[in-house]
Amino acid sequence: MPALGQGFHVGLKAGVPVTPYFETGTFGSLHGGAEYSAATRRYTVGASVEWEWTRAFGFEADVLYHRMGYVGIVHFFDSASGNYQDSAIDVKGNSWEFPLLAKYRFGRAGRPYIAGGGVLRYVGPVRGRGEQTTGSLVTRTSSTIQLDTSQPSELRKRFYPGVTAAGGVEVRAGRFRMTPELRYTRWTANISGPGGLLRFVPNQAEFLVGFVF
Helix, strand or coil, X not given: CXXXXXXXXXXXXXXXXXXXXXXXXXXXXXXXXXXXXXXXCCCEEEEEEEEECCCCEEEEEEEEEEEEEEEEEEEEEECCCCEEEEEEEEEEEEEEXXXXXXXXXXXXCCEEEEEEEEEEEEEEEEEEEEEEXXXXXXXXXXXXXXXXXXXXXXHCCCEEEEEEEEEEEEEEECCEEEEEEEEEEEECCCCCCCCCCEEECCEEEEEEEEEEC
16 A cells, blocks of 8 residues: 555745736726836745645645735716716735646655646635716716725636646755745636736746745
8 A cells, every 4th residue: 555655734835926916007098098007025935734645746736825915096077077086995805726736756865856737716806996087077066975895896706716737845854844946837717808908917927935834
């Protein structure tokens, strides 16, 4: 029986994104425009569990956390009526990734490995705060309301699938293992299509280090 090589391990992961979280853009015309901007939070943290089926082959499941946010400024103008609407919103929230990978190790000491599988991203909870002004150039009147929402229009969909692959090396010291790796994720679903003003970076890369017991 191959049970002699089996083992169940838990640990922590931490690292830094190589790529930004969002792609943003700007659009303008005679009838209005929009501008999005975002700052990448340069950290990733999470937990990991692994079932070592044999000495070489195993399965890994992670929970990885990112902090995300963006600012959206949108202007609309109706030249026929003279009505306009300006809105600005600052959205901040949490992003969770749930990768499930098959892992294969090579060698015996300082063991390099490769891994690959699927991943599901969940965005939430999020909160957007800002203000919206509606007015008319004809009547020279306007009104402003405060925005405070947990359902910003850009993030009405919360689950996004992808595929992921990683390569690294496993260094052992007794029962303790350290696993520095480079991980690549391709998101197969996104907030908007190519050219959209706000969307996930479709090709994500990050450097992670695992501490496994």
